[in-house]
Amino acid sequence: MSHALFTSLPPTNTTTNTFPFTFSPSTRLQPSSLHPDQASLLLSQCTSARRLLEIHAAILRSEILHHQVVNFRLQKSYASLGYVEKCLILFRQTPAPNVFFWTNAIHAHAIQGLRFITISLFTEMLSSDATPNGYTLSAALKACHLYLGKLVHGYAIKQSLHTEPYVATALLDMYARGGDVEAARFLFDEMLEQPIASTTAMITCYAKRGDLAQARQLFDETSQRDSVCWNAMMDGYAQYGKPNEAVNLFRQMLKSDSRPNEVTILSVLSAIAQLGCVSSGKWVHSFIKNKINRIRLNAKVGNALIDMYYKCGNLEDACLVFDTMKEKDVVVWNTMIAGYAMHGQSQKALELFDMVRFRGLWPTNITFIGVLNACSHAGLVEQGRRFFHLMKIEYKIEPKIEHYGCMVDLLGRAGLVEEAYDLILGMNNIEPDAIMWSSLLASCRLHNNTSLGEKIANYVVSKGYANSGTYVLLSNIYAAVGNWDKVALVRQLMRESGVQKEPGCSAIELGNKIFEFVVGDRSHPQSRKIYAMLDELSALIKAHGYVPATDLVLHDLEEEAEKEKSLAVHSERLAVAFGLVSTKPGTEIKIMKNLRVCVDCHNAFKLIAKVTKRKIVVRDRSRFHHFSEGTCSCGDYW
Known part of the structure; x- marks a missing residue:
């Protein structure tokens, strides 16, 4: 017997179970006391790796491993505890294994997600003297992709096994995983009885395709x-x-x-x-x-x-x-790093990365996305470059589009738009997406690089990548320099392309309820109080130096007062005003916005937080802003 069976198993707790005779971690089984029936009973009750090793040792000393039932139960016990390699060693040493041995081995590897070994075992079985039964097929189907699954389906029909409940359910599940909704639904409708496993597979199939209405209808029709x-x-x-x-x-x-x-x-x-x-x-x-x-x-x-x-x-x-x-695990550390980065605490995110390395964990590509985001949100250009190279050189992680996107965002926000543009052009085997181009276009808007902004916008439109954000950013670039003719031209292009600007929407949670606002919203029952608060806030923050950023208004309005009025009714301001009139003094206000918060609202919120002595937290499309005492956690860099 291979010694590999008795290595690499972790210690377990020592809670004593009730057995036909005394059996504790300190008491070894006596060879003379162990017979096939007793061994089978012990194996059926065994729930820990340590106990299983002791039973296995006793079986060897008692020389009853050749007993078919004992051998089978021993393999099944190793499989149930997740030690499939031990199960496979025993299986390979079993002379002329029957269908039950084959099925157990195939099932053990299938539930562990070891698809290649599962299919290899099933293929090997087809060349043996054992004939697969319905349980064998249902186990093998768990590891099959659509093409292989269809071959197994054909075999099941040939053997008249396709109507057996276990096989039919496994076939439905295979088609559902493969995205073949029509085939899955056909099998489902053909079933005389539809077990809950089949119904669930069908619901999952619809849900994965995004057809939630069909999924919900099936869910509601299911009583059990x-x-x-x-x-x-x-x-x-x-x-x-x-x-x-x-x-x-x-x-x-x-x-x-x-x-x-x-x-x-x-x-x-x-x-x-x-x-x-x-x-x-x-x-x-x-x-x-x-x-x-x-x-x-x-x-x-x-x-x-x-x-x-x-x-x-x-x-x-x-x-x-x-x-x-x-x-x-490293996934938890990655999430915490991303959390710090999103909330503007970039230094803590980088400190956490150092701790990951100190603890001997191996950073993943997700780790570096979080770290590069932290650098981007804080303008840490040199650190970002260092981490980008560290990822490639030390950890041999090939940058994906997300990593390049972080670098483009970092360089663009820092005003290095030409370098960011060159980085995009120099990407190997990666096609830049609309998000990356939009990020660079936003940087062109931020740093008034009209020529590069036009160049990027023309390319994006010609490639069919343009979305509402692309057109809005280009409009912003032209509006900032007062080129209203080109603003009108961009709007015309939007209409001709059938693209509509995504409306800004902000939400606030109060009393376990979510209240939503859009720009200029007057639908709320407390609308009069909200607008009165806006007027009061406007006067207060002007006294503290607020100057409306009217150059951001896309409309070619002749009067500055009209532009200022347009800015004052943005959805996030309405949400903040509602929060102020609906909560006690000193209560923190949290706002969620579906778009990036504009510069004017950002400036206003710093002063609103100061004059009201409130903390205001705004979650926009890309990050969190914590406003307090006239400042923002992003350091005006976002």
């Missing part, structure tokens, strides 16, 4: 739902920009017979992060802390909590979760 079914629908909502629906579904699930599990929590926290609703996040966090709910604060759950808190503007709680976590 398990947690996997709930999770599939919830995850679909979270992944396709319907976070409210995901959170509402979670509330419904709590009233059902299904118990939320770790996957449920990951989905709902992702949805809450999109909403920016920290009160809902705290509620879910309390749910996790309640031991009765059996949700362990492992690396995945902790990472989701950190992500949720910092995206909801609560960096302090994100840090608290991070500091109290016992399990921290």
Whole structure:
């Protein structure tokens, strides 16, 4: 027997189970006391690697490994504990394995995601004396992509196994994973009985395609739902920009017979992060802390909590979760680095990167995206260049478009627009996308580089990359220099292209409710109070030196007063005014905006925070701004 079977297994706890005879970590099994039936019973009750090694040793001493049932149960026990390599060693030493041995080996590798070995074993089995049954096919199908899955489907039809429930469900799942909705739906409709696993696979299939209406219809028609079914629908909502629906579904699930599990929590926290609703996040966090709910604060759950808190503007709680976590993999460190970067605490993000290296963790490409973002938000050009080269030279990570995008953003914000442009042109085997060009175009607007801005805009339009943001940025460039004829021309191009400007929308959470505002909004019941507050704020901040940035207004308005009035009713200002009239003095105000906050509102918010003695937190498309006492956490660099 290979010694490899008795190495590399971690120690486990020493809780004593009840066995037919005394069996504890300090007591070795006696060869004379172990018979095949006893060995089989012990293996069926074994739940730890250490106990399994002891039983295995006793089996060897008792010379009963050749017993088919004992051998099979031993392989199955190793597989159930995740030690598939031990299972495979035993399998290879089994003379003439039957269908049960083959199926166990195939299933063990399939559930571990070892697709290549799974398919290899299945192919090898087809050349052996053993004939696959329905369970074998269902296990093999877990590892099949669409092309291979169709071949297995053909084999199942040939063997008249395709109608067996396990096989039919596995086939449906395979087609669903492969994105063949029509084939999956055909199999689903052909089933005489539709088990919950098949329904869930079909819901997942629709959700992955973005057809949430069909997914929800099927979900609502299902009377017996398990947690996997709930999770599939919830995850679909979270992944396709319907976070409210995901959170509402979670509330419904709590009233059902299904118990939320770790996957449920990951989905709902992702949805809450999109909403920016920290009160809902705290509620879910309390749910996790309640031991009765059996949700362990492992690396995945902790990472989701950190992500949720910092995206909801609560960096302090994100840090608290991070500091109290016992399990921290590199993904958790990456998320915390990204959180610091997004909130303008670039130095702390870089310090965290140093800690990652100090602890011996290997940075990933995601780590460097967070670090480069931190450099970009703080204008740390030299550090950014150093990290970009460190990633390639020391860690052998080939830069992806996200890394180049960070560098273009960093250089562009620092005024090095020509260098950023050259970097884009020099990218190897990577095609710049619309986001990268828009970033450079924004830098051209910021630094009044009209000639390069025009050049980039013309290229983007000719390539069909232009979106509403492209046209708006180009309009801003022309408006800044007073070239209203070209502003009109850009608008005409937008109309001819069918492109519409994305309307600015800002939201504020008060009393566990989200209130949304658009520019010039007067639909709110407290609209009169809101506009009165705006007028009061305007007078107060002017007394402290505020000067409206009227050059930002795209309209060719003749009177400066009209331009100033246009700026004063931006959606984020309406949200802040509503927050001021609706909360007690000193209460922190948090705003979420779908677009980048404009320079004029940014200047105004610094003074509003000062005159009202409030802290104002604004989350825009790219980062968080913390306004307090006349300053912003971004240092006016964003």
